[in-house]
Amino acid sequence: MEALKLPTRKEQKIARENKEIFERIAGRLKKSTKEVEIGVRGEKDHVKIPVSAFRFLSTILEHMAAGKAVSIIPADAEVTTQQAADMLNVSRPHVVKLLEEGELPFHKVGTHRRIKLKDLEVYRARMEKEREEALTELAKQAQELDMGY
Numbered sequence: 001m002e003a004l005k006l007p008t009r010k011e012q013k014i015a016r017e018n019k020e021i022f023e024r025i026a027g028r029l030k031k032s033t034k035e036v037e038i039g040v041r042g043e044k045d046h047v048k049i050p051v052s053a054f055r056f057l058s059t060i061l062e063h064m065a066a067g068k069a070v071s072i073i074p075a076d077a078e079v080t081t082q083q084a085a086d087m088l089n090v091s092r093p094h095v096v097k098l099l100e101e102g103e104l105p106f107h108k109v110g111t112h113r114r115i116k117l118k119d120l121e122v123y124r125a126r127m128e129k130e131r132e133e134a135l136t137e138l139a140k141q142a143q144e145l146d147m148g149y
Contacts, residue, residue, distance in 0.1 A: 004069035015064035022058035029054065078114040087120060098123075 007015065029036065029051045036054040038047045049057075063070050073079075081099070085092040098104045099113055104123050106113045 004071055006069050007064040007067060012065055012067055015061045019058065019061040019065050022054075022061055026051075026055045026058045073117055075118060077117045079117055079120065081113050081115070084115050084120055088124060 025036075032051050035048045035050055038049065040047070060070050079087070081095045082092050084104075085095045088095065095104070095115075096113070099106045099115070104115060105119045106115045108114070
């Protein structure tokens with residue numbers, strides 16, 4: 001996996017200026033299975049890409065406009081414990097603990113632990129759902145106790 005690089009201010013500006021156009025076009029193509037043809041100034045050839053790839057480009061521009069680094073990882077990829085920690089925004093030792101406690105499936109390549117990206121996404125979604133449920137319950141309790149929320 002290539003090192004993440006934050007977009008420059010110029011790249012952010014370009015992304016901001018064009019993301020609305022991409023979003024508008026992607027919205028119109030929502031139910032379409034056709035390809036999209038893209039022209040590049042100064043080139044006679046046009047590029048045809050699937051509509052799903054066009055929507056993905058829209059998402060990339062959205063993140064770049066916000067100043068976020070973007071990385072593309074194949075769905076069947078495996079990540080290291082450090083990469084998993086970076087993706088979950090936790091420490092590597094915490095990820096190792098999750099693996100050893102069976103919270104997150106993994107396998108070993110030699111002595112190194114590898115985590116399937118799809119398993120990491122399932123774990124992340126589960127944690128997000130649990131977090132939302134806990135926040136909802138706390139808000140409910142705060143209202144019942146008339147704490148001004």
